[in-house]
Amino acid sequence: MSAVVVERVKAQFGSKVVETTSFRGDESIVVEPAAYYQVAKFLRDDPACDMSMFIDITAVDYPSRDARFELVLNLYSLHKAHRVRLKTRLFEAEQGEVADATRPTTVPTVSTLWAGANWFEREVWDMFGLKFEGHPDLRRLLLYEEFEGHPLRKDYSADKTQPLMPYRSGPDVLGKQRPFLGDEGMPFGRKDWAPRDASWSDDSLGDPEDAPPPDGTAPV
Amino acid sequence: MEPNDYDIDEADLELPTEPMRLNMGPSHPAMHGTIRMILELDGESVEKVDVQMGYLHRGFEKMCERGTWAQVFPYTDRLNYVSPILNNVGYALAVEKLCGITVPERCQYYRVLLGELSRAADHLTCNGAMAMELGAFTPFLWMMKAREHIWDLLEEETGARLTHSFFRIGGAAKPPTPNVKARALEVCDAVEAICRESEKLLLTNRIFLDRLQGIGTVSAAEAVQFGWTGPALRSTGIAYDVRKAHPYLVYDRMDFEVPVGHDGDNYDRYMVRWAELYQSLRIVRQCVEQMPDDGPVNVDAPELVLPPKEQVYGTIEGTIQHFKLVMEGPKVPKGEVYSFTEAGNGELGFFIVSDGTGTPYRVRVRPPSVFVLQGFPRMIRGHMIADIVPTFGSVNMIGGECDR
Amino acid sequence: MGEVRNTSGREAVRVEVTGSEVGFATTKFDALLGWARKWSLFQYPFVTACCGMEFMSLNGPRFDGLARFGAEAPRFSPRQADLLWVVGTISQKQAPALKRIYEQMCDPKYVVAFGTCASSGGFYDNYATTPGIDKIIPVDVYIPGCPPRPEAVIDALNLLQDKIARGDRTPGVVKPREDIVERQLVTLRKSATDLDYGPQRRSGEPPITLGRTSDPKEGER
Numbered sequence: 066m067s068a069v070v071v072e073r074v075k076a077q078f079g080s081k082v083v084e085t086t087s088f089r090g091d092e093s094i095v096v097e098p099a100a101y102y103q104v105a106k107f108l109r110d111d112p113a114c115d116m117s118m119f120i121d122i123t124a125v126d127y128p129s130r131d132a133r134f135e136l137v138l139n140l141y142s143l144h145k146a147h148r149v150r151l152k153t154r155l156f157e158a159e160q161g162e163v164a165d166a167t168r169p170t171t172v173p174t175v176s177t178l179w180a181g182a183n184w185f186e187r188e189v190w191d192m193f194g195l196k197f198e199g200h201p202d203l204r205r206l207l208l209y210e211e212f213e214g215h216p217l218r219k220d221y222s223a224d225k226t227q228p229l230m231p232y233r234s235g236p237d238v239l240g241k242q243r244p245f246l247g248d249e250g251m252p253f254g255r256k257d258w259a260p261r262d263a264s265w266s267d268d269s270l271g272d273p274e275d276a277p278p279p280d281g282t283a284p285v
Numbered sequence: 286m287e288p289n290d291y292d293i294d295e296a297d298l299e300l301p302t303e304p305m306r307l308n309m310g311p312s313h314p315a316m317h318g319t320i321r322m323i324l325e326l327d328g329e330s331v332e333k334v335d336v337q338m339g340y341l342h343r344g345f346e347k348m349c350e351r352g353t354w355a356q357v358f359p360y361t362d363r364l365n366y367v368s369p370i371l372n373n374v375g376y377a378l379a380v381e382k383l384c385g386i387t388v389p390e391r392c393q394y395y396r397v398l399l400g401e402l403s404r405a406a407d408h409l410t411c412n413g414a415m416a417m418e419l420g421a422f423t424p425f426l427w428m429m430k431a432r433e434h435i436w437d438l439l440e441e442e443t444g445a446r447l448t449h450s451f452f453r454i455g456g457a458a459k460p461p462t463p464n465v466k467a468r469a470l471e472v473c474d475a476v477e478a479i480c481r482e483s484e485k486l487l488l489t490n491r492i493f494l495d496r497l498q499g500i501g502t503v504s505a506a507e508a509v510q511f512g513w514t515g516p517a518l519r520s521t522g523i524a525y526d527v528r529k530a531h532p533y534l535v536y537d538r539m540d541f542e543v544p545v546g547h548d549g550d551n552y553d554r555y556m557v558r559w560a561e562l563y564q565s566l567r568i569v570r571q572c573v574e575q576m577p578d579d580g581p582v583n584v585d586a587p588e589l590v591l592p593p594k595e596q597v598y599g600t601i602e603g604t605i606q607h608f609k610l611v612m613e614g615p616k617v618p619k620g621e622v623y624s625f626t627e628a629g630n631g632e633l634g635f636f637i638v639s640d641g642t643g644t645p646y647r648v649r650v651r652p653p654s655v656f657v658l659q660g661f662p663r664m665i666r667g668h669m670i671a672d673i674v675p676t677f678g679s680v681n682m683i684g685g686e687c688d689r
Numbered sequence: 690m691g692e693v694r695n696t697s698g699r700e701a702v703r704v705e706v707t708g709s710e711v712g713f714a715t716t717k718f719d720a721l722l723g724w725a726r727k728w729s730l731f732q733y734p735f736v737t738a739c740c741g742m743e744f745m746s747l748n749g750p751r752f753d754g755l756a757r758f759g760a761e762a763p764r765f766s767p768r769q770a771d772l773l774w775v776v777g778t779i780s781q782k783q784a785p786a787l788k789r790i791y792e793q794m795c796d797p798k799y800v801v802a803f804g805t806c807a808s809s810g811g812f813y814d815n816y817a818t819t820p821g822i823d824k825i826i827p828v829d830v831y832i833p834g835c836p837p838r839p840e841a842v843i844d845a846l847n848l849l850q851d852k853i854a855r856g857d858r859t860p861g862v863v864k865p866r867e868d869i870v871e872r873q874l875v876t877l878r879k880s881a882t883d884l885d886y887g888p889q890r891r892s893g894e895p896p897i898t899l900g901r902t903s904d905p906k907e908g909e910r
């Protein structure tokens with residue numbers, strides 16, 4: 066059913082379509098970043114596609130790939146009841162790097178096509194640091210402005226905190242106790258993208274026998 | 286008396302007005318959940334709202350990438366914490382879709398049964414809290430009483446009042462208890478009786494109706510633009526319900542209706558939830574009739590499902606299998622899927638990516654209540670400050686799901 | 690003649706009536722103050738997350754856990770409250786708001802950390818969540834549980850009242866109640882000839898006669 070949409074897009078955009086996959090009934094189309102907006106608009110306006118409803122936009126980080134981020138847009142047609150996933154691959158924006166057309170780092174916003182995309186593009190910016198051209202209000206959505214970095218990138222250590230309030234210290238404030246370390250609860254299968262926060266290393270806790278009294282300071 | 290300055294133009298006498306800015310939140314008594322709003326007011330009417338969320342951002346998606354596939358379940362409980370079972374089921378279905386397995390029929394009925402009870406509890410809580418914020422405390426207490434009945438049953442079945450983590454990849458943690466059917470019918474009757482009573486208390490109350498009707502109206506076209514789903518979308522007249530449009534589990538065998546409103550105002554959202562509550566109880570009753578009394582609950586897939594405890598302690602294969610599943614996690618095949626179910630607030634989607642190991646590569650949840658919340662500035666524009674309270678109540682923003 | 694004892698067993702207030710007209714009471718001023726305070730707590734619920742659902746239930750008809758102990762009226766202005774319930778996860782973004790509310794409350798003020806998240810951050814050990822509100826404000830009573838059952842919260846309130854009466858400001862943790870059923874099951878299992886580790890409660894189990902529930906407040910706190 067949804068395969069119709071894929072065929073329509075292929076016929077319309079031909080060479081701009083990088084690949085299409087169908088897995089467990091989910092159709093997905095990968096397009097070049099330059100064509101991303103046109104394809105999204107086509108999906109919305111073409112009567113055979115009629116993707117009237119915006120479902121979700123998110124990203125996946127693959128640090129090992131050259132084009133590091135995969136932007137994933139899920140769409141749904143309320144009348145035709147088909148779904149499709151539109152994807153595009155983006156490069157990481159380096160600080161001070163001049164824009165390079167062969168390494169696209171941004172795409173145009175689709176919040177002009179679906180009003181619902183507005184906040185979710187903000188979230189992608191917040192969590193992954195991908196920018197959207199022409200977005201009306203690209204602020205952080207979930208985190209605070211003082212936060213540095215983008216936590217859902219694989220190289221952001223999960224337990225690296227950036228407190229807004231300085232932590233109290235005193236005898237009634239306990240830090241982490243043995244045996245709970247930074248990688249507590251992590252199974253063998255976990256991928257070690259990010260080194261765990263250094264301040265919670267085994268050594269910093271010291272020997273449990275002659276441990277200094279917990280001073281309550283937390284990693285910053 | 287004649288004014289002294291009669292040659293001054295009437296327009297000049299007007300005081301210069303500029304919009305007043307008011308901060309509401311992040312801890313405001315009339316808002317369940319924590320959210321902050323910067324209001325721009327003209328007198329008492331709201332001109333513009335800047336909704337700032339994220340005060341309950343707990344890093345759900347990051348935490349999922351740390352544990353095994355099975356360790357995600359406790360986190361899903363705390364997404365929409367008013368109906369945890371529905372989240373458990375949603376995530377379990379997503380992983381099962383990626384693995385290409387279907388749970389046995391008995392488990393499917395069991396999931397629907399507990400899930401619908403959970404949905405009833407969700408709608409009870411939402412409507413009760415909304416009534417309480419408008420000052421109707423008695424109906425709130427009654428609905429809490431009804432919810433307590435549902436929670437009793439859930440506790441008997443799952444062992445926890447609120448955070449169940451009960452439905453797992455490939456089945457459930459435990460088979461149904463022998464008296465689940467009888468108890469479910471009892472609970473349905475008790476809840477229905479309480480609901481009928483509290484309906485009489487509220488729905489003929491002039492004040493309550495006046496504060497809901499015609500406030501926060503949204504048209505169907507706008508609702509689709511915002512990506513609304515669930516009761517909020519249905520209140521505008523669009524009968525999109527995942528359970529009907531894309532039936533999963535055994536919903537295609539259930540006979541139920543999808544209630545719709547037509548104005549898309551607070552009253553419609555309230556009434557759609559209220560009507561869905563009765564439909565949920567109806568589905569529960571049908572489940573009781575149709576659910577098989579015996580048969581397996583878990584799929585026969587030792588690489589995904591924990592072996593029974595007798596085997597773990599009694600056989601060496603069981604011990605090894607248990608060890609591998611707990612320490613390395615179930616190996617989910619490589620690939621990515623988007624799976625969606627109807628949760629309390631609308632389409633709850635899980636987009637999951639696996640790289641073939643025991644740890645999720647990426648778990649993305651599509652939170653239905655954020656979409657509704659995103660339409661909030663549109664809903665409240667031109668209304669009074671006091672209307673924020675019922676309108677926000679009808680959005681049913683659940684912090685855990687909204688901010689994740 | 691009557692007397693009021695606080696739960697620690699020490700005599701706090703003694704009321705003696707020696708004639709129909711004459712009456713006097715002897716007590717220490719602090720004890721009287723503590724006794725009065727502990728029955729008139731005005732609460733500010735700072736409800737953020739899932740624990741709020743249990744907080745609703747606690748106020749609901751079945752448990753009625755606050756009104757019975759003189760802490761019914763919620764005050765939504767921190768200036769009028771002296772008991773701060775921190776119910777649910779406090780994220781880094783929320784922490785300044787919590788601190789500000791705490792600072793607006795008048796002395797003496799008490800803080801209860803409701804649930805694991807408020808006590809220690811729970812299983813949200815990551816960039817977004819504070820590892821317990823004691824990193825931000827001092828805490829009087831911690832309630833473990835995710836979410837804690839209403840019974841545990843009632844225990845916490847009693848514990849806090851004890852502390853107020855004693856003038857004790859060291860942090861306290863609510864202890865789990867003894868599970869009578871579990872204890873009897875263990876005894877049963879021990880006496881059974883073949884050990885069956887299967888789910889005990891699920892299949893036709895023998896009826897368990899319950900002993901008298903020991904007073905949960907007995908024992909050391």
Ligand code: SF4
Nearest residue numbers: 739740804805806835
């Ligand atoms: S302790 Fe558990 S139930 Fe309470 S807020 Fe934290 S996660 Fe939610």
